[in-house]
Amino acid sequence: MGWKGFTLIELLVVVLIIGILSAIALPRYLTAVQKAHASEAITTLRTIRDAQRLYFLEHGSYAANFQDLELSLPGSETASSTFSTKKFEYRIHYPSNVSVAHAEADDINNSAEIGSWYILSYFSKGTLDCVAPNGSAVPNKFCTLISGVSNPIPCPESGYSCYPL
Secondary structure (H helix, E strand, O other): OOOOOHHHHHHHHHHHHHHHHHHHHHHHHHHHHHHHHHHHHHHHHHHHHHHHHHHHHHHHOOOOHHHHHHHOOOOEEEOOOEEEEEOEEEEOOOOHHHHHOOOEEOOOOOOOOOOOEEEEEEEOOOOOEEEEOOOOOOEEEEEEEHHHOOOEOOOOOOOOOOOOO
């Protein structure tokens, strides 16, 4: 008697194995993609931070917009203190309280798997932080992953946790 194909049970077992592997691999893949996107924001914010330091040394204050920094940044400028790339919107915030003047990169495509998070650079401290809302487990876990810091520090803005990068 000749062999004619696979039995239904064999096919179901293969589909089940593929489903289990997909359930394990997909979240890890999405996190890896988000982590790669975050590296764009980190690199760009380091460039902005360094330009702000030079501007401060020259003028005694921080620049309130990107034109004053004379930077060639990727993406398109949407306002004097905002520009966008495919993945992020970058903004300079220069309030009257200079100690909290900062640039931030907001993830335009916040995925449901990761949630809301952003990268922040405080000019006076010269640091970069991954910022996540307090009580939001997934964004805080993501910030822990990209920063390597399990215990966040308090952010100047209440309701958020800062993970130094």
